[in-house]
Amino acid sequence: MSDSYDAIVLGAGAAGLMCAARAGQRGRRVLVLEKSDRPGKKILISGGGRCNFTNIGARPANYLSANPHFAKSALARYTPRDFLDLVESYGIAWHEKTLGQLFCDGSARQIVDMLLEECAKGDVTLRCGEEIGSVEHGNGFTVTTQSGRFSARALVIATGGPSIPKMGATGFAYDLARQFGLKLVEPRPALVPLTLGGEEVLFREISGVAAPVVAIAGKTGFAEAALFTHRGLSGPAILQASSYWRPGEPLLIDFVPDRSAEWLLEAKRDTPRTGARTLLREALPARLADILAEKLGLDGDMGNLPDKALRAAGERLKRWTFRPNGTEGFAKAEVTLGGISTAGLSSKTMESKRIPGLFAIGEAVDVTGWLGGYNFQWAWASGVAAGEAI
Template sequence: MQMNDYDAIILGAGGAGLLCAATAGQRGRRVLVIDHADAPGKKILISGGGRCNFTNVNAHGAFVTERYISANAHFARSAMDRFTPRDFIALVEAHGIAYHEKTLGQLFCDGSARQIVAMLLSECDKAISHGGHVDIALSCAIGEVRHSDGRYHVRYGNKQASAPSLVIATGGPSIPKMGASGFAYDLARQFGLKIAEPRPALVPLTLGGEDVMLRELSGVSADVAVRCGKANFREAALLTHKGLSGPAILQVSSYWRHGQPIGINFLPDEEPGWLCRMKREKPRSNVKAALGGHLSARLAETLADKIGLAGNLADAPDRRLQEAEAQISDWRFLPNGTEGYAKAEVTAGGIATDGLSQKTMEARKMPGLFAIGEAVDVTGWLGGYNFQWAWASGVAAGQAV
C-alpha cells in the first residue's frame, strides 16, 4: 500500500477544511485533504439558493456570544475575533467576486456559489508559491485512522498517509443525502474527546394534535415574531403540510427542545389595545376583518374561527377583545418534533469545546488533533453565521498545524 507523508491531513473538503488547507499551505505546509464526495464544497454549492450566503456582517464581537449556541458561549470568540467577516469579504473582493447584502446583514454572491468554491481552491493552489502544497483526494472512503509514534495514519482508498497533525472537518449529520454522517463524532470519541448531544438545527418543526388543522393553510406565510424560552426572532414563518417552517421558525428551532411550546405573535407591529381601539373606530368590523388587514385572508379566517369571536367588535366586551389580542400576540403551538437531519441546515451539538483550545482548535489531551467547523459544538444563527464560523475555525487551525 502506497504511503505518503504530509505535515497535516484534513478530513473533509467543505468550507472549513478547504480554508484550513489554504491557510496551512500558504505557511509552507504539505497538506492532504480527503473527502468521500466527488467534488469539493458540495454544501457550499447548494447554500443560499445556489448563491452562497457566505457570511454575515454581524458575525463578530459581542454578537458571537449572542448569536452562536454552544455549551461554552464564549468559545468561538477567540477565533472569530481574529478572522472576521471583513477578512473574508476582503478575500472575496480580492478574487473579484461580486456580492450583495440582503436583510439582516446577510451577504450573497451576485453570481454563483461556485465562485466561492473556486476561490477556496485557488487559495489552496497558492500554497506552491509559499513552499507548500495542497493535495485534494476526492471520492475516497476514509478507512482506518490511528495514532502512533507521534503521527496520525489514515487509510483512504488504496492509499495511506501520515502526518503529525490531523484535522476533523467532516461536519455533522445534517443533509444525509449528500453523504453527511456522524463520522466526526465517532473519530473524536476514538481519541477520547467528548460529544455534546447532536440534534438537527435550523430545521422545520412538525405539528400534531389540534394544530393539524393548520395543514390546510400549507403555503401561507406571514411576518411574525416567534418565541421559544428567551429566544425571539422577527422574520417570516411559513405554514406547511407538516407544520411550521420559514426563517423565523428555523431560527427558533435551534433553541427548541421536545416538550417546549413556541409562541407566535401574528401581529408584532400592533400596540396593546389595538383591537379595542378598532372597536371604537369601526364598531361594525369583526375579528376576521381586523386580522385580514394584516394577514392573508385564509390565515385571518382560520385564526378568527379559532378565537371564536364571530360577531361585530361592538358586541364584544373589551375584556374579551383583550383576551383575543393576547392570543394573537402569543399563539401557542406544541411541536411534536422536527423534520430531522434530512431538512436541517446544520447540526447543533458536536465535539465538546471543553476538550479543545479556543485559539487553535487543537485537542487539549491529544496533540496534533484538531476539530473545526460544524463538527464542533458551535452553531450559529441562520444567515451566514455558520459559514463565518467555518472560515474562522478553519483559519485558526490552519495557522497552528
C-alpha cells in the first residue's frame, strides 16, 4: 500500500491527535500512525481514569526546559480556557479539584472521543497497530510500516517520551531526532517517586502514611502531601519536587509547614507536662510522629527537655534532610524531563529550524510541566501550534 498526504503525525496521543485535528480542519490531508492498538492510551489512564485535562492556572513558570522561554508563545496562543471551551462544546461535565486542576466528571474516554471526533471533522485518517519500520527524508518524508509506504511533505514527531513503558512508551522520538540531526537534552524520569537507602530505610516501616508537607529540591518547594512507600517517598509534593531534584542532592522536607521553628519551645512553656511524642502526634500522623521523635531523641515530658534540644528539633522538623539514592525510574515516572532540544525548533510553530516540514510536539520536546494538568496543556498548545503551521 502506498499513499500521499500533506502531513503524517507519528503518535495518536494528546499532542498528536490535537495537531492532526487542527491541521485536518484547516483542509490538510492528514495521516496519524499509532503503534498501539488504540489511540489515547495515556489519556485514558490519566487522573485515575477521569483525565486531569488541564490546569486553569497554567503559565510558562510551571514548566521546566533548558530554554524556559520556549513554551511562552504556544501557551499564550492556546490557553486552558480555549481547551475548556472545546470540552464544554461537547457537553462534557467537569470539575475543579485543588490548585486549579480540571477533571472530567465522567471518564477520560470522553476526552479521547472528543479528540477523535475533532479528527473526524477534519477527515483525518487514523491507523493504529502500525509499527514504524523506517522514516526517510528526501522530497518530503516517507514512512514505512508493515502496511506499506506513506509519504507527506510534513512529518510530526508526537510519540512522547519513555515514561510509563507498560503503556508502550519508548524513546522512538529520540531515535528520530538523532536520525535528523536534532540535538537532545538528556531524558530523565520526572514526576517520579524517590527511593531511600541507608539509615533512611527506617522510614519504610511507615509505608502508607501520608502527611501535608513542603518538599524542597534546589530552590523550589511544593506544599502538598508526601507519602511514605516501601521504597521511599512519593505523593504529590514529592513527585513535584522530583522534577527539580538531582542525584546526590538532598531533599528537604518541612514536616510542620503551619508552625514556626520555635513551636516546641512555645509548647514547653504553655504545656510543660505534655509528653513530647503526644505533642508530635497532634501535629503529625501517629506513626510518623513516633519515628521522628525517635530520630530526634524526644522522650518524656516537654518541661524536662532542654531548650537547646527543642530548638534544634524544631529547626530540623522544618528542614528535615533526606538523601534519596535514586528514583523509581521511567516505569513509575508520569512524564519525561528533557527530550528534543528546543534550540532547534521554532517556538511559534514547533518546526525544525534546519529541516523544513519536520515538527516535534508534546512530551517528545524538552518542555515538562508540573503535576496537575500542565503537561496536557502543553500537549494541546504545542499540537495546535504545529497544526496551524502545517
